[in-house]
Amino acid sequence: MDIEALKKYSALHPKPAGLTLQYGTAGFRTKAEQLDHIMFRMGLLAVLRSKVMASTIGIMVTASHNPEEDNGVKLVDPLGEMLHPSWEEYATQLANAEEQELQETITEICQKAAVNQHKDASVFIGRDTRPSSEKLSRSVIDGISVLGGQYHDYGLVTTPQLHYMVCCQNTQGEYGKATLEGYYEKLSKAFMELIKQSPGSGESQRHLKIDCANGIGALKLSEMQPYFPKEVLIHIYNDGSKEKLNHLCGADFVKVHQKPPRGLDMKPNERCCSFDGDADRIVYYYKDETGHFHLIDGDKIATLISIFLKELLAKVGQTLKMAVVQTAYANGSSTRYLEETLKVPVHCVKTGVKHLHHKAKEFDVGVYFEANGHGTVLFSKAAETKIRQLAKEEKDDEKREAAKVLENMINLINQTVGDAVSDMLVIEAILALKGLTVQQWDAIYTDLPNRLCKVQVADRQVIDTTDAERRVVTPPGLQEKIDALVKKYKLSRAFVRPSGTEDVVRIYAEADTQENVDALAHEVSLAVYHLAGGRGEPPQP
Numbered sequence: 001m002d003i004e005a006l007k008k009y010s011a012l013h014p015k016p017a018g019l020t021l022q023y024g025t026a027g028f029r030t031k032a033e034q035l036d037h038i039m040f041r042m043g044l045l046a047v048l049r050s051k052v053m054a055s056t057i058g059i060m061v062t063a064s065h066n067p068e069e070d071n072g073v074k075l076v077d078p079l080g081e082m083l084h085p086s087w088e089e090y091a092t093q094l095a096n097a098e099e100q101e102l103q104e105t106i107t108e109i110c111q112k113a114a115v116n117q118h119k120d121a122s123v124f125i126g127r128d129t130r131p132s133s134e135k136l137s138r139s140v141i142d143g144i145s146v147l148g149g150q151y152h153d154y155g156l157v158t159t160p161q162l163h164y165m166v167c168c169q170n171t172q173g174e175y176g177k178a179t180l181e182g183y184y185e186k187l188s189k190a191f192m193e194l195i196k197q198s199p200g201s202g203e204s205q206r207h208l209k210i211d212c213a214n215g216i217g218a219l220k221l222s223e224m225q226p227y228f229p230k231e232v233l234i235h236i237y238n239d240g241s242k243e244k245l246n247h248l249c250g251a252d253f254v255k256v257h258q259k260p261p262r263g264l265d266m267k268p269n270e271r272c273c274s275f276d277g278d279a280d281r282i283v284y285y286y287k288d289e290t291g292h293f294h295l296i297d298g299d300k301i302a303t304l305i306s307i308f309l310k311e312l313l314a315k316v317g318q319t320l321k322m323a324v325v326q327t328a329y330a331n332g333s334s335t336r337y338l339e340e341t342l343k344v345p346v347h348c349v350k351t352g353v354k355h356l357h358h359k360a361k362e363f364d365v366g367v368y369f370e371a372n373g374h375g376t377v378l379f380s381k382a383a384e385t386k387i388r389q390l391a392k393e394e395k396d397d398e399k400r401e402a403a404k405v406l407e408n409m410i411n412l413i414n415q416t417v418g419d420a421v422s423d424m425l426v427i428e429a430i431l432a433l434k435g436l437t438v439q440q441w442d443a444i445y446t447d448l449p450n451r452l453c454k455v456q457v458a459d460r461q462v463i464d465t466t467d468a469e470r471r472v473v474t475p476p477g478l479q480e481k482i483d484a485l486v487k488k489y490k491l492s493r494a495f496v497r498p499s500g501t502e503d504v505v506r507i508y509a510e511a512d513t514q515e516n517v518d519a520l521a522h523e524v525s526l527a528v529y530h531l532a533g534g535r536g537e538p539p540q541p
Contacts (some may be wrong), residue, residue: 003103009146010102013040013139023091024500025352027074029063032132035071039136041094042073043143050121052113053078058166060159061127061137065252065276068245071132080167080416082354121149126162128216128278129240158216158279160419167416188227190411191425198432207233209272211261213250214240217279237264251276251283251373258295271438275420281373282420286438294442298369299334304441306344306367308430315402320364320383327351328470328495329371332510337445348468374418379410450510451521455528456535457505460498463532469497481527489516494524
């Protein structure tokens with residue numbers, strides 16, 4: 001380690017006095033002007049991680065669905081997955097070290113994590129379209145260079161594209177080519193193979209309006225358009241040429257406000273979808289004849305994919321184990337439909353993509369989606385090998401054709417992370433192959449009315465949960481109170497959990513009618529306010 005160079009460069013990226021930040025599920029996120037030192041230091045950390053893993057590591061500069069003024073950074077591990085939890089602690093430690101402790105902190109991390117300083121290091125960098133992203137990614141490069149790491153700067157890419165590149169690189173091309181062309185070719189080829197078999201349901205089926213949140217998704221979809229067959233008519237809205245990133249648009253806005261984004265005119269029964277700012281989430285929606293807005297969220301996306309894969313697995317006739325992984329926020333109707341009608345096992349885990357991804361790896365076919373539209377499908381090595389073999393060698397025509405469809409699905413799905421572009425193509429292919437309209441898809445089950453709200457508290461740590469965050473352990477008496485309130489309403493449930501980032505407690509409730517769920521959510525809010533140290537005025541109905 002060149003200590004003089006480290007001192008010199010670190011002084012160019014000074015840490016603001018008194019600022020402490022925590023590396024969470026989304027990496028670091030805050031106002032862009034507070035992140036220069038963080039970017040430099042994550043460049044340093046990526047080099048150390050690369051040396052330990054003897055693999056390429058990714059760094060993505062983005063704040064996803066946050067406002068345009070914010071930015072953030074997250075590291076990508078060798079197979080395109082999120083940074084290992086033990087290294088999240090190192091990231092936090094390095095980010096918060098004072099200037100004079102920086103070298104000491106690096107040495108400490110090297111000892112704890114057994115970093116061999118003489119190994120080579122390689123880092124892939126990507127960034128979103130925020131005004132601050134380019135400058136911040138240059139700070140990352142300073143950090144990588146100071147510790148002698150090699151880097152490849154992909155410039156503007158979606159978050160899932162960077163995850164994909166890292167995985168391709170570290171599987172020596174087995175997962176695909178580590179270029180944007182490689183990504184576009186792999187996905188478009190699989191998509192075209194799939195829709196070739198669809199019962200040609202006319203041109204109108206193929207129209208899709210896409211709200212790209214004024215973000216990177218618009219840029220990359222436009223680049224990908226020449227790779228699509230001419231039957232696919234994609235109409236891009238909120239492309240970033242006029243409006244601000246994520247402002248009154250994008251998947252998060254549509255999901256939270258249950259209304260269409262600004263800048264997209266919807267005619268009745270038109271299929272529409274929204275990406276978020278870095279294109280790793282997607283939700284669908286439409287307006288019916290009466291002008292009523294219908295949201296199709298991550299739960300319904302997971303259900304559609306599960307129906308399709310279950311049929312194919314049955315045709316192939318293999319004993320492959322399939323399961324769906326959800327969080328406590330999944331609508332009760334989706335869980336009931338999957339378990340009781342579709343007979344697919346459902347597992348509930350703590351909120352956060354890393355928990356879903358980890359659980360989904362336990363099955364031959366693991367489907368996971370958060371209600372917010374972030375999700376994908378994982379295939380075990382054994383399942384993938386078996387399916388590819390059947391697609392080649394199976395004598396029975398029907399079985400072989402089903403295996404081929406599954407093989408194209410495997411190629412179309414980005415297994416490293418939720419990917420709005422890939423998920424959109426998966427959904428479009430399934431709707432075409434099954435001849436379903438957006439209304440028929442929506443009608444698979446009816447969501448129970450639900451309500452999300454939050455209560456400000458003095459200290460979020462007073463709330464401790466268990467059973468995948470569905471039950472409260474402390475403060476005493478709160479869970480009993482929630483249980484009593486839930487008993488008053490039909491088909492109801494409610495849970496509360498502390499926010500990961502601020503002193504608020506998040507409340508989720510569902511019941512048989514909107515009126516009942518509003519009442520339940522309010523009563524639970526009051527219970528939290530009184531028993532968990534609420535701040536300010538009590539919650540109003």
